[in-house]
Amino acid sequence: MTDLQVSAQAATSRTAEDLLAQMTLEEKLAQIVGFWEKEDGEAVAPLQGEFETPRGYDEVTKNGLGHLTRVYGTRPVDADDQARRLWAQQRRLVTGTRLGIPAIVHEECLTGLSAWKAATFPTPLAWGASFDAELVEEMAALIGASMRDLGIHQGLSPVLDVIRDPRWGRVDECIAEDPYLVGTVGTSYVRGLQSTGVHATLKHFIGYSASQSGRNFGPVHAGPREIADVLLPPFEMAVLDGEVRSVMSSYNEIDGVPVAADPEIITGILRDRWGFDGTVVADYFGVAFLQLLHHVAGDLGEAAGLALKAGVDIELPTGDAYLDPLADAVRSGKVDEALVDRAVLRVLRQKAELGLLDATFDDEPPSGVDLDSPEHRRVAARLAEESLVLLSNDGTLPLAQPRRVAVVGPNADRPEALFGCYSFLNHVLAQHPQAAVGLEIPTVREALAAELAGAEVVAVRGCAVDDEDRTGFDEAVAAASSADVAVLVMGDHAGLFGRGTVGEGCDRDDLDLPGVQRELVEAVVATGTPVVLVLLTGRPYVVDWALECCAAVVQAFFPGEEGGRAIAGVLSGRVNPSGRLPVSLPRSSGAQPYSYLHPALGGDGDVTNLSTVPVRPFGFGLSYTSFTHSDLTVDAEAATGGTITARVRVTNTGDRAGADVVQLYAHDVVGSVTRPVAQLVGYRRVELDAGESVEVELVVPTTRVAFTDRSGRRVVEPGELELWVGASCADKETSARTTLTGGVHEVTTADARWTTTTVR
Structure with missing residues (x-):
């Protein structure tokens, strides 16, 4: 690890606040945009090439730069050669600009670092199929180490969109249709990546997967309860439990308001409610799309103002709206410069966390980094097998x-x-x-x-x-x-x-x-x-x-x-x-x-002639051995603001070793609003030899069955819960009931808790 990749706690001789106070407007705007060196035919983003006038690196970076976009991931380049070019670009920022601030380098890393000859792991839908959050964390740490070694600071992953319609093309980027599984696996990815000093970026905040007819960019008609109870929880887990450092705004609109222009979502939920203090980046060209596709802005300057007010700090991949159009809007008084200052300060604080404010890049660039090592292969093989x-x-x-x-x-x-x-x-x-x-x-x-x-x-x-x-x-x-x-x-x-x-x-x-x-x-x-x-x-x-x-x-x-x-x-x-x-x-x-x-x-019933029952339910999967689940016991009572301890015996009744996924489901028997017939509230992979039996303990916070009531509050209501364990959500092999006692518990951010499990 080079001296520039220091921990987030490292001391710096320059502060974000001091640097902001010295900046001209042009220097501020340079810090909240990216630069993408690409050529004709390299279309790896939607409507790429529709916006910016091509400009060279020296011209774009004369006042500094916020992000370098996909340095390794735009075309097949030798990693050693590209590292030398990257170090030269960073030295140019350090020595050739007035304030000498290097850029954040970001890359895609959904199935591994998106670079030539880098290990390629299973897709996120396979992560979900593995039900192995610990292995996903191990994989993410390997990905992050590769990125860190090449001078990359931020990864545009994981995708925490909950699958709502399999016709949507981006299902393979998603983890599952269950928000708890998405949240646990996705948060593990965040922890693994960020353990190496690379910042993760949650995608796509929020609602993108719930598009009309499963169409990309389609409008979202989800109600506030679906958003709060299904779509938001994975992001909340990754922010509160995973302490993620970056979030990407989504392309879609919700009920007529584009997310990239919605301060109630990007600021109200993400920052004010959850306390997120990292950076929000735009999905590629998402700021310009406010004008071009959503038609809520008359020009790019107005689009920039809407996005900044909403809380989008950084325009990626380039500066189509946040450079000249935003400068004109600020000078004309249409956009308050204080909004620019807010975004710049967040970017500079992120650079301070990454150790970039004092980085000089006068060391030698990395060479000989093994991007597909035997350890990469081992984890890739194990995750593929488990999925x-x-x-x-x-x-x-x-x-x-x-x-x-x-x-x-x-x-x-x-x-x-x-x-x-x-x-x-x-x-x-x-x-x-x-x-x-x-x-x-x-x-x-x-x-x-x-x-x-x-x-x-x-x-x-x-x-x-x-x-x-x-x-x-x-x-x-x-x-x-x-x-x-x-x-x-x-x-x-x-x-x-x-x-x-x-x-x-x-x-x-x-x-x-x-x-x-x-x-x-x-x-x-x-x-x-x-x-x-x-x-x-x-x-x-x-x-x-x-x-x-x-x-x-x-x-x-x-x-x-x-x-x-x-x-x-x-x-x-x-x-x-x-x-x-x-x-x-x-x-x-x-x-x-x-x-x-x-x-x-x-679901199915006498009120319709058409069946919706899936051919195979969520959680289903066969083995070459067999497992039984028995003797489920749960606390007879639990406080609405407490936890439920569930214990179940799992036995391998076949003639060979195998892995079972213990799945604990719950159903709120009577609710003030309609409740799902089944909801995953805990899971655990268990390896068992033939004939072996273990008791698995799952400690479930009652907030896992929280929902949005008629007044818009997320609550846990008193009453009876049915819980069961089986081979899928539809299999009630062993079941039990508990009663939640006390008053209605209103959920706050202090209630966020990671799952705890014990196998003995």
């Missing part, structure tokens, strides 16, 4: 030493199929086809051939991910007909803005497998050869038909660089699957949006 969900199995899995295996499908031998939209491979390298991948990425076909060393593995593509070409069907059918088992690897291709079947700007009208993939599966099934369907996707699809006709179905949510080996391990039996669905497996496209957190009338 795989076995949806069905007639006993065909694990494979029993087949002599000939047909591996069929568009994702069987394609490295990109293992990665999400914000992986460097799909996000950046897709626009640089001449560049080498730079990573070892065994495909499913390659990994399975290595795993089943004694078998003949025949690979046939069969069809593409998303076109109508069926000319490969005959070859696929022939290969399957002569095989002992056919492994069909289907699913998505992650991309940007219509260049994929899932990803940012890649929304869906339906939830059928893209293209002619279903037809190919059905054609192979018709051969009579047992079919194992592997789904490499970034969202759940409607696959009830496959669960009925295939011998087994494995769901993999973009499992990363070690995903091929993890899938091969599950198929061979080397890995015992332990992933659980972090999102319901939908019955139909027409049943969307759907959440397991629905009230009674949001």
Whole structure:
């Protein structure tokens, strides 16, 4: 670690307040914008290139600079070479500007540092499937260490949007449909990243995933109760429990008001209610969008004023609105310069935390940083293995030493199929086809051939991910007909803005497998050869038909660089699957949006002729062993402002070791407003040998069942709670009841508590 990467408590000879007092207006504005060195064709953000007049680094930085945008993550560059350029740029800021303040360097890091040859981990939906917050924290610490070593200060992750509609393209960036699972896993990511001295950035505050019809940038019609009880809690946990240092405002509007222009959200909730004292950054071009897309500002200067007043401190990725347009608005009296000062002070305080106010960059830049070390690989492999969900199995899995295996499908031998939209491979390298991948990425076909060393593995593509070409069907059918088992690897291709079947700007009208993939599966099934369907996707699809006709179905949510080996391990039996669905497996496209957190009338009943029950519920996942949950006991009574202690016995009743995810759910029997029929309030992964039994204790703050009452207060009401543990939210294998006593407890920020669990 170089001398500039010091702890947040390090002493500095210059204070943010002193520097602000010395600044001209132009120097202030320079501190609240980014600079992005990009070229034609490098479109990695929405409507990129629509705004700023291209300007060189020297021109943009003559008065200083707030952020350097995606120095390593815009194109494939050698890390050593780019570090030398970065150090030169930072020295230019230190020695060539009046106040000599270096820039914050930020990068994307959703599935690992978004840089050429850097480790690529499973996508966040796989984190949720693992139900392993501790492992996610370990992964984030590795990502942060790589970033810190390269002189990067801030990561634009994690995404804490709660999944509301699987048709939305950015589902693969999200963790789950349950706010508690999102909050615990996301906060663990924050803790891991920030433990290395790199600041995390929560995305996207707030409501982005609840867009109309699952459309990117779509307006949000969520009511205040849904916002308070479902969408806000993960962010609140990451702010209060994770002490996150940065938050990104979202693109969307809520009830007609764009979030980036809403002081009630960005200042009122985030700062005044939760006490957040870090920086708020705009999602890329989000300030300019107030004029261009939302039409709530007449020009960029007015847009800048609205965003600053709301509490957006930093315009990313460039200074389209916060430079010349804002300067004109301040000088004309349309925008109060005090708003600029407020934002600048926050940025300078962040730079002080990062040790940048006294940094000189006169040391040597880093070289030889191993961005994909054996430790990266170990964690990537373990997380991939834990995230795989076995949806069905007639006993065909694990494979029993087949002599000939047909591996069929568009994702069987394609490295990109293992990665999400914000992986460097799909996000950046897709626009640089001449560049080498730079990573070892065994495909499913390659990994399975290595795993089943004694078998003949025949690979046939069969069809593409998303076109109508069926000319490969005959070859696929022939290969399957002569095989002992056919492994069909289907699913998505992650991309940007219509260049994929899932990803940012890649929304869906339906939830059928893209293209002619279903037809190919059905054609192979018709051969009579047992079919194992592997789904490499970034969202759940409607696959009830496959669960009925295939011998087994494995769901993999973009499992990363070690995903091929993890899938091969599950198929061979080397890995015992332990992933659980972090999102319901939908019955139909027409049943969307759907959440397991629905009230009674949001499910099936006699009042409608259509079923909404998912094909597989939230929390579902099979294993090669079996588990029972018994003897659930809970406190007979608990104060509305207290805790509930639950104990349950978990037993591995099968013949091999495995991991179970203990899931504790609650239901408020009678509430002053309608309450969900099930709500996750605690969970724990438990590794058990065959025949082993343990008692798991979960201590649940009653605030976990808090909700927004009719007056708009978040409260815990007295009354009866039903609690249960089972194999999913829909499985009440063992249950108990408790009574919350005392008066109505109004929830405050002091009530925020991290989960505590004990296994004995």
